[in-house]
Amino acid sequence: MLIILSLANYQLDNTKKHIIYIKSGRKKRAVNIKFPIKIGKELGNIVGHILGDGSIDKKYLQPFYTNSNLDLIKEFIRNMKIVFGVKPRIWAQTKGNFKTKSKWLGRIYSFENLPDNCQIGLFYPRICGLILHEICGNFAHGKKKYITEQIKNFNKQFKSGLIRSFFDDDGSINAESYTIRGFQDDKQLLIDIKSLL
Numbered sequence: 001m002l003i004i005l006s007l008a009n010y011q012l013d014n015t016k017k018h019i020i021y022i023k024s025g026r027k028k029r030a031v032n033i034k035f036p037i038k039i040g041k042e043l044g045n046i047v048g049h050i051l052g053d054g055s056i057d058k059k060y061l062q063p064f065y066t067n068s069n070l071d072l073i074k075e076f077i078r079n080m081k082i083v084f085g086v087k088p089r090i091w092a093q094t095k096g097n098f099k100t101k102s103k104w105l106g107r108i109y110s111f112e113n114l115p116d117n118c119q120i121g122l123f124y125p126r127i128c129g130l131i132l133h134e135i136c137g138n139f140a141h142g143k144k145k146y147i148t149e150q151i152k153n154f155n156k157q158f159k160s161g162l163i164r165s166f167f168d169d170d171g172s173i174n175a176e177s178y179t180i181r182g183f184q185d186d187k188q189l190l191i192d193i194k195s196l197l
Contacts (some may be wrong), residue, residue, distance in 0.1 A: 015130060027151065031079075031084065031125055031128070034083075035129065039135070039155060039158050040155070043078045044154070044158035044160065044161025044163075046132070046167040047139065048064065048164065048168075049166075050139075051140065051145050051170060051189065052165060052168070052169025053170070055077075056110070056132065056141060057142065062124060062128075063123075063128050064122065064123055064124070066119055066121040068095060068120075071122070072169070073120050073122065076122060077122065080124060086125060088123055089105050089107060089123040090108050090109065090113055091123065092105040094117070094119075095117060096131035098174050116149070135150065136148055139151060147189070147192035147196065151196075152195075152196070159196050163193065170183050178186035
């Protein structure tokens with residue numbers, strides 16, 4: 001697209017406003033991304049959830065998020081719809097822990113079809129992962145997750161969305177002492193989250 005714009009002598013910022021959709025994936029489905037993408041709370045929420053209980057696939061660069069809390073799942077779906085204008089593919093997954101791996105059971109088309117003792121996995125098109133990496137740097141690549149320089153330099157609304165969603169996934173609150181705790185096996189990621197705080 002950038003080559004075409006340079007040959008046509010159009011400005012990228014003006015062109016972004018007129019993009020109707022982008023075709024993505026093997027099936028070339030239309031993704032209705034609204035440009036320019038706003039660096040705000042919704043985008044921060046998406047990034048925080050990916051840093052918590054999500055990832056961007058190493059091979060296909062597809063954003064993924066999983067959780068057993070339906071409110072957090074719905075929040076992620078809503079924010080991805082606001083930012084990228086796209087709905088997820090929803091899969092049922094058995095709940096795993098540190099000793100056992102979770103297993104994929106299959107695609108579902110409604111939350112009511114979720115089997116008992118399972119959680120939801122959301123999958124999004126590759127174009128969303130490419131755009132997230134373009135905006136935020138390589139902050140999530142498979143299991144490796146980072147707070148990039150781009151993220152450190154974003155506004156307070158973005159950072160507040162990121163921190164809240166990260167702690168929703170990987171944190172807890174002690175009601176007696178009002179202590180907030182973050183749990184994560186990546187020590188450097190916790191240090192970086194602390195620096196954002």
